[in-house]
Amino acid sequence: MDKFKRSAIILSLIEKLEARESFCGETHIQKGVYFLQELVSVDSGFGFILYKHGPFSFDLSDELRAMRANKFLSLVPTPPYGACLMQEDMSNNLRNDYSEFLSGYDRQIEFVVEEIGNKGVVYLEKLSTALYVTKERQDDNVESRGTYMHTLKPHITVLEAHKFLKIVDDLLIASNNI
Amino acid sequence: MTKKNHEICDPIHTFIRLNSEERRVVDSRPLQRLRNINQLALTYLVYPGATHKRFDHSLGVMELAGRVFDVVTNQANLHEQLRDIIPEKDELKKWRHILRIAALCHDIGHLPFSHSAENELFKKENHEDITVKIIQNDFMKELWDSIKLDSDDIVKLAVKPDKIPNIKLNNWEALLSEIIIGNVFGVDRMDYLLRDSYYTGVVSGKFDHYRLIDTIRILPKQYEGSDEPALGVEEGGLRCAEGLLLARYFMFSQVYFHPIRRIYDLHLRDFLRLMFSRGYPVEIDEYLKITDNEILVEIFNALRNNKDRRHKEANKILNRKHYKLLDSITLDDQKKKTDALNVIFGEASKRFGEDNLKRDEEEKGGGAEDFPVLTRTGRIVSSVSHSNVLREIPFAQAKYIFASREIINDAKKWLEKNREELLKDNNKSIH
Secondary structure (H helix, E strand, C coil): CCHHHHHHHHHHHHHHHHHCCCCCCHHHHHHHHHHHHHHHCCCCCCCCEEECCEEECHHHHHHHHHHHHCCCEEEEECCCCCEEEEECHHHHHHHHHCHHHHHCCHHHHHHHHHHHCCCCHHHHHHHHHHHHHHHHCCCCCHHHHHHHHHHHCCCCCHHHHHHHHHHHHHHHHHHCCC | CCCCEEEEEECCCEEEEEEHHHHHHHCCHHHHHHHHCECCHHHHHCCCCCCCEHHHHHHHHHHHHHHHHHHHCCHHHCCHHHHHHCCCHHHHHHHHHHHHHHHHHCCCCCCCCCCCCHHHHCCCCCHHHHHHHHHCCHHHHHHHHHCCCCHHHHHHHHCCHHHCCCCECCHHHHHHHHHHHCCCCCHHHHHHHHHHHHHHCCHHHCCCHHHHHHHEEEEECHHHCCCCEEEEEEHHHHHHHHHHHHHHHHHHHHHHCCHHHHHHHHHHHHHHHHHCCCCCCCCHHHHCCCCHHHHHHHHHHHHHCCCCCCHHHHHHHHCCCCCEEEEECCHHHHHHCCCHHHHHHHHHHHHHCHHHEEEEEEEEEECCCCCEEECCCCCEEEHHHHCHHHHHCCEEEEEEEEECCCCHHHHHHHHHHHHHHHCCCCCCCCC
C-alpha cells in the first residue's frame, strides 16, 4: 500500500472516531491501525512491537508526524486530557482523491471504530495486548494466554487478562463476517 | 597505579568522562571506525566546518545518557507513583553501565557518509540491523563477557526497538531506550543538534541542555488516564524543551534540508550505487573495512579517469557540478495538488528526460511533541496544553526537484509557463 493510501485509511479512521466524538490521541490511532491490520486484514504494512501501551509502531508514529507536516493532521490540546490528532483542511483533498479506494474498507474501519471509539487508553492497552498475545499464541487456551499476558504486562492481573482475551476471541469470530 | 577514570576533551561537553571498561569499548575496532565517518556526510561542501565525525558524537551521546540517567533516577526526583519502576542500587548501577555502553554503540552500524545511501546500498538491512549484528558479533562478545555485560541488554537500548526481531521491552527498558533514542529528550538528538550547530556555525541550533537535563523527570501520563511512565520535564524546564524543539526545526530548515546539501547526498548515492553495483558487503569483517576514506579515494580515482563509469558522478561532487534546484514544493502547492512533487517531476521528466532530473522528499523535521509536564503545583499536564510555543512549532520540509546544468535554464522557463496548470484539478478521483 503506498503512502497516500495509508494516509487515507488513517484519515478515514480518525474521521469516524471524530464522528462518534471519541477522543483521538495517538494511542487511539495506533491501536485502531493495529486492529485494522490484525482483526480485519486491512494491512497498511506497519510493523508493531509490544511496547509501553501494548502494540506500538514506530513507523506509524513517524507517518503521523509526516501527516502533520503535510497538514493532513494537527496536534490539538484538549485539557485536562492529552493532545489529540485532528483532521486539517488538506485531509479533505486526500480523502476525496481516494474516495473509491476508501469505500472498499468502510465496513472494516467501522467495525474497529465501534470497538475503540470512546474507550480509554488503559482499556485499549489491555484489549490490544490481548490481541497481540492471541496472535502470538493462537493455539493456547484463555488460561495459558492469560498467564503469558500477565508475564508480559505485570500490571494487568491474570483475571483482567482473561476478561480481555475473551473479548478478543469474540471479536475475532465477529470479524469473520466483515 | 593504573588510571581507572579517563577524560576526553570535547568542545560540546567540555569533558567526556569514562571508566576503563568503557574505554576498552571506545578502543574497539567498530568504535574506532567511526573516527572516519563524517557525521553529516558531504555537508562540509556547504558548511565547511561540518567535518566532525560519528566518533565524537558517539562519545557525546554516552556522556549525556549518563547525565540524564543520574537525574531521572535520583531519589529526590522520583514521582511517588513510579518509585517501583527504579531497580535496587546494584541493579541500577548495572543499568547505568549498560545505558552508557548502548549510547556509545548506537551508531556503530553506520555506512560510510552516514545515512546518505542506506536505502540504495542495502538489499534488506538498515544501519540498525548492522548495529545489532556488530554488537552481537563474536569479537565483541568477548569484550562484553570480559566487562560482564550481556549483548542483548545493549542491543535493547542501542537501537530503535522495532528494529530488533521478537523483542519485548518492559517499562524500565523502554524508558532507558527513550533516554537514547526518544523523540523529545533522546540524547542522540540532543548531542547531534548541539554538535552539528557548533561545527556548521548555525547558532540557532543551540539550546540550554544543562537546564533541560536537570529538569527531566520520569512522569506518569495521568492526563491520558494512564500510569504509563514517560520522560517529561518539570515546568521550570519547559522553556528549554521549547528551545530544543525550536533548535530542531531551525537545524532541519537551515542545515539538514539545505537543498545543496541534499543534492550532494543524491550524487553521492548515485556514485555509491555504481561503486557497489554487485551489492554492499554486509559480512561484518568486510563491512568494518569501509569508511568515508575508502570511498573518497574511489571518488578521486574516478575523477582522474574519464573512462571510469563513475566519472560523471565524481565530477559533480568534487568539481561542484551538482544539479541545480529547479523547484521546491510548498504546502500551498500541495493544497492545490496533493501529490504536487511527483506530478511536476513526472511531467518535467517527460519533457527533459529522467536522467536530467532528481527528486528529493523528506518531511519530518520539526513540529510539536506531546510529553508530560510536572507543574509547580504538582499536576501533570500535556506539554501541548501547557505551551503556546510548542503548539506553533512548524515542520521543515524538503520537497525538491533538481535539474542538470545542461537543461536548468530551459527547464525553469518551461516550469514558469506550466506550473500553475500542472497544479490544477486536485479533485480528480484516483482509482
